[in-house]
Amino acid sequence: MATGATILHVDMDAFFVSVELVRRPELRGRPVVVGGEGDRGVVAAASYEARAYGVRSAMSSKRARRLCPDLLFLGGDHRLYEEVSVRIMEIFGRYTPLVEPLSLDEAFLDVSGARRLHGPPELVATAIRADLVTEESLTCSVGVAPNKFLAKLASEQAKPKPGLAGPDFGSGVVVVPADGIEDFLVPLPVQAVWGVGPRTFERLARLGVQTIGDLGCIPEDTLVAALGQSAGSQLWRLSRGIDERRVVPEHSTKSIGHEETFARDLASAFEVHPYLVRMVDSVARRLRRTGVVGRTVSIKVRYPDFTTVGRSRTLADPTDLGVEILEAATTLLGSLELGPGIRLLGVSVSNLEDGSVRQLRLEEVVKPGWRAAEGAVDEIRERFGTGAIGPAVVDDLGPKELGEKQWGPDS
Numbered sequence: 001m002a003t004g005a006t007i008l009h010v011d012m013d014a015f016f017v018s019v020e021l022v023r024r025p026e027l028r029g030r031p032v033v034v035g036g037e038g039d040r041g042v043v044a045a046a047s048y049e050a051r052a053y054g055v056r057s058a059m060s061s062k063r064a065r066r067l068c069p070d071l072l073f074l075g076g077d078h079r080l081y082e083e084v085s086v087r088i089m090e091i092f093g094r095y096t097p098l099v100e101p102l103s104l105d106e107a108f109l110d111v112s113g114a115r116r117l118h119g120p121p122e123l124v125a126t127a128i129r130a131d132l133v134t135e136e137s138l139t140c141s142v143g144v145a146p147n148k149f150l151a152k153l154a155s156e157q158a159k160p161k162p163g164l165a166g167p168d169f170g171s172g173v174v175v176v177p178a179d180g181i182e183d184f185l186v187p188l189p190v191q192a193v194w195g196v197g198p199r200t201f202e203r204l205a206r207l208g209v210q211t212i213g214d215l216g217c218i219p220e221d222t223l224v225a226a227l228g229q230s231a232g233s234q235l236w237r238l239s240r241g242i243d244e245r246r247v248v249p250e251h252s253t254k255s256i257g258h259e260e261t262f263a264r265d266l267a268s269a270f271e272v273h274p275y276l277v278r279m280v281d282s283v284a285r286r287l288r289r290t291g292v293v294g295r296t297v298s299i300k301v302r303y304p305d306f307t308t309v310g311r312s313r314t315l316a317d318p319t320d321l322g323v324e325i326l327e328a329a330t331t332l333l334g335s336l337e338l339g340p341g342i343r344l345l346g347v348s349v350s351n352l353e354d355g356s357v358r359q360l361r362l363e364e365v366v367k368p369g370w371r372a373a374e375g376a377v378d379e380i381r382e383r384f385g386t387g388a389i390g391p392a393v394v395d396d397l398g399p400k401e402l403g404e405k406q407w408g409p410d411s
Contacts, residue, residue, distance in 0.1 A: 004178030186213030257348025265341030
């Protein structure tokens with residue numbers, strides 16, 4: 001029977017932890033998290049046994065340990081997660097070329113053209129789940145619906161339920177047919193709608209809104225008056241299950257960056273500079289390895305009170321040179337107040353484009369030294385290892401590896 005639901009949202013279950021448990025099966029059934037073990041660390045992913053104690057991703061490791069004293073921390077292996085993610089996306093691609101990855105562990109699929117070969121969408125969802133278990137020993141939750149918004153909400157409803165004795169996986173698939181949209185949406189909390197954060201929820205609560213059903217009863221003009229034209233109209237449409245965005249296959253990298261939470265707060269440019277140099281070294285190296293150059297350099301700073309600020313600068317020409325990225329990042333950092341101390345620092349480069357068609361600049365013809373020098377460093381590292389050579393201002397010559405200390409220091 002046709003349901004009009006041809007969009008799938010596939011979301012891996014506790015992805016980082018689940019990948020770790022595949023190679024460490026002796027830890028199955030225990031409360032496990034991937035994250036920074038130290039008091040300044042954060043939880044990146046939690047097993048369902050850990051979630052039964054209230055442990056959640058983005059929670060401080062200190063609080064997580066208070067909730068579950070027997071919690072086991074794993075440092076994480078971002079490179080492994082990327083490798084597994086590539087294989088997962090290849091499984092999705094067997095069923096449709098219309099795969100839009102959102103992150104390492106989730107994607108939208110448009111299977112409207114797959115019915116003749118693979119059957120109805122709900123059957124495709126079941127087949128994908130079976131393939132993931134057979135080939136990767138991983139589970140996923142799938143929402144099947146007429147559009148992206150509904151499919152995302154449906155996959156949330158399909159998620160396993162945490163339990164001290166282990167997760168209840170259920171069917172793992174929730175289907176929202178075209179004629180069942182209202183019944184599906186009405187009872188859900190309004191916070192489930194994209195764009196409804198704490199501040200928006202406060203404003204909606206003043207209008208008596210607690211559920212999506214309540215939101216659907218508010219006239220569009222009232223929402224616009226309370227939230228502004230863009231947000232008000234958007235929420236009015238979503239409350240009715242209206243989402244016209246298509247699944248757009250996208251495989252290009254949007255940005256390349258690195259961030260680190262420090263073991264103690266850094267309160268001066270002198271203290272921060274070596275870390276900034278090493279992060280920029282890592283970002284520039286990854287840009288060159290990926291074959292892209294970028295125009296926009298950004299930094300992110302988090303203060304001890306968790307206030308987070310960012311600054312960006314768009315360069316006249318795209319670059320993959322560490323020396324140019326460092327110059328921009330240093331200027332950006334200098335525009336921020338360092339007195340309160342810095343808990344976290346991040347550097348990224350965006351507005352990426354193909355590096356193979358980079359236009360040669362006059363200064364590179366007249367003074368080619370930096371590009372030659374950084375190229376030579378890359379060659380030495382490829383031959384002798386990343387710790388063989390690096391900036392003189394840092395103790396550890398190797399660049400920050402992808403995911404290194406991403407979730408905070410261990411001590």
